[in-house]
Amino acid sequence: QLQLVESGGGLVQRGGSLRLSCAASGFTLDDYVIGWFRQAPGKEREFVASISWNAVRTDYDDSVKGRFTISRDTVKNMVFLQMDTLKPEDTAVYYCAAAGASSVFRSMGLGIYWGQGTQVTVSS
Numbered sequence: 001q002l003q004l005v006e007s008g009g010g011l012v013q014r015g016g017s018l019r020l021s022c023a024a025s026g027f028t029l030d031d032y033v034i035g036w037f038r039q040a041p042g043k044e045r046e047f048v049a050s051i052s053w054n055a056v057r058t059d060y061d062d063s064v065k066g067r068f069t070i071s072r073d074t075v076k077n078m079v080f081l082q083m084d085t086l087k088p089e090d091t092a093v094y095y096c097a098a099a100g101a102s103s104v105f106r107s108m109g110l111g112i113y114w115g116q117g118t119q120v121t122v123s124s
Helices: 102-107
Strands: 003-007 010-013 018-025 033-039 046-052 058-060 068-073 078-083 092-099 118-123
Touching: 003 092, 018 033, 018 092, 018 118, 033 068, 033 078, 033 102, 046 068, 046 078, 046 102, 058 068, 092 102
Parallel strands: 010 118
Antiparallel strands: 003 018, 018 078, 033 046, 033 092, 046 058, 068 078, 092 118
């Protein structure tokens, strides 16, 4: 059973930084796309960033390009999201996710796996 567990959320001031972690277990990520989505109160869940486990390709939403960096540790089976220059509009629950195909991942389609989420709050 594939399991994703996030950690690292919290409260930070505008301009600050946080680093989210996602520990994957129960499967090998060699053929998976893994990354992050977020959902703010009253809004739909949206794509943030992703990384292809074996191709080392990264993708970012335009709203976080230049501020967020996704990376992974293949030995520890973990993925990280370094978030710098945080803004109040980054406030949301951040979810780690994994899927066998990038099309499934970006569309949040059938077969995507989710973590339980971690809250990120950026104060002004």
